Amino acid sequence: MTVRIPEGVDAGAVWHYGDPFREQKALEAGRAGVDLSHRPVFTVSGPDRLTWLNNITSQELAALAPGVPTVAYILDAQGHLTHVFGAVDDGTTLWCHTEPGHLDALLAWLRRMVFAARVEIAEVGDTYALVLPPGGAPTIVPRDELEATLGGTRAGTWAMEAVRIASGTPRIFLDTDERAIPNELANPDADALGPAVHLRKGCYPGQETVARVYNLGRPPRRLTLLHLDGSAERLPEVGADVLLDGRPVGRMGTSERHHELGPIGLALLKRTTPVDAALEVDGIAAAQEVLVDPESGLHWRPAPGLGRG
Numbered sequence: 001m002t003v004r005i006p007e008g009v010d011a012g013a014v015w016h017y018g019d020p021f022r023e024q025k026a027l028e029a030g031r032a033g034v035d036l037s038h039r040p041v042f043t044v045s046g047p048d049r050l051t052w053l054n055n056i057t058s059q060e061l062a063a064l065a066p067g068v069p070t071v072a073y074i075l076d077a078q079g080h081l082t083h084v085f086g087a088v089d090d091g092t093t094l095w096c097h098t099e100p101g102h103l104d105a106l107l108a109w110l111r112r113m114v115f116a117a118r119v120e121i122a123e124v125g126d127t128y129a130l131v132l133p134p135g136g137a138p139t140i141v142p143r144d145e146l147e148a149t150l151g152g153t154r155a156g157t158w159a160m161e162a163v164r165i166a167s168g169t170p171r172i173f174l175d176t177d178e179r180a181i182p183n184e185l186a187n188p189d190a191d192a193l194g195p196a197v198h199l200r201k202g203c204y205p206g207q208e209t210v211a212r213v214y215n216l217g218r219p220p221r222r223l224t225l226l227h228l229d230g231s232a233e234r235l236p237e238v239g240a241d242v243l244l245d246g247r248p249v250g251r252m253g254t255s256e257r258h259h260e261l262g263p264i265g266l267a268l269l270k271r272t273t274p275v276d277a278a279l280e281v282d283g284i285a286a287a288q289e290v291l292v293d294p295e296s297g298l299h300w301r302p303a304p305g306l307g308r309g
Helices: 020-028 049-056 103-112 143-150 157-167 207-216
Strands: 014-016 033-035 041-045 070-075 081-089 093-097 120-123 128-132 139-142 221-228 241-244 247-258 262-270 279-281 284-290
Touching (some): 014 020, 221 279
Antiparallel strands (some): 081 093, 128 139, 221 284
């Protein structure tokens, strides 16, 4: 039994194949593939593609090796997240994917920034599709190879979203709003701030905000994993207010039912919200599991790569 999502940003995608909890377990074990062919894909080719993108995005791309998946943000001058894309280079072409509903705006912005760079940008969704192969990273394949790449064991987007949320990995535009900056989603190592922001590269739009907040700490908000009351029959709406004693203290993002953790979700909370405070969202009680230190802005535990970008 194949059940597809009827509406929303992922409309048309496979939600589950009849047993979402078993699918989650198979996905976590690296045995299941996920059909992501509803997500927009495009290419950037030409000899200047990596150095050009390195200068206008948050990621270190100039020396990107072929076959290495990456994620990049495009920020405005104030450091707010405006675009996101995942990508892998094959030595001559960068194969990219982004969130449904955001391709046109992203490509329009990129094309305005070409100037004299030797690059070509093309939409390829008619002939290529995004897929998460068993045990691998998201990859773009010819559409006639989609079924073979998925393999015999498959998981739907319910499983993928549940695993992603449990890992503390945000989905841009759903777990963020127009005010979000990368520091609020932080998962840093020595050279990077999360999966998409490199800290030791040259200037790019929004870098000053990112660097200032990273050096001073105390970002305005912090990404938080919420454990939702399992007795509720529904999940909260994306964008709903998160309340503390009846007062809004944050914004709800995505949520899903996890095979072990029960209903969980991600939210952006004001930094000053007590980490042990009991919360409510969309009429549902919620307890916090801290992901980002409210003082330093550093992620308290690493999140795996599944679902990034």
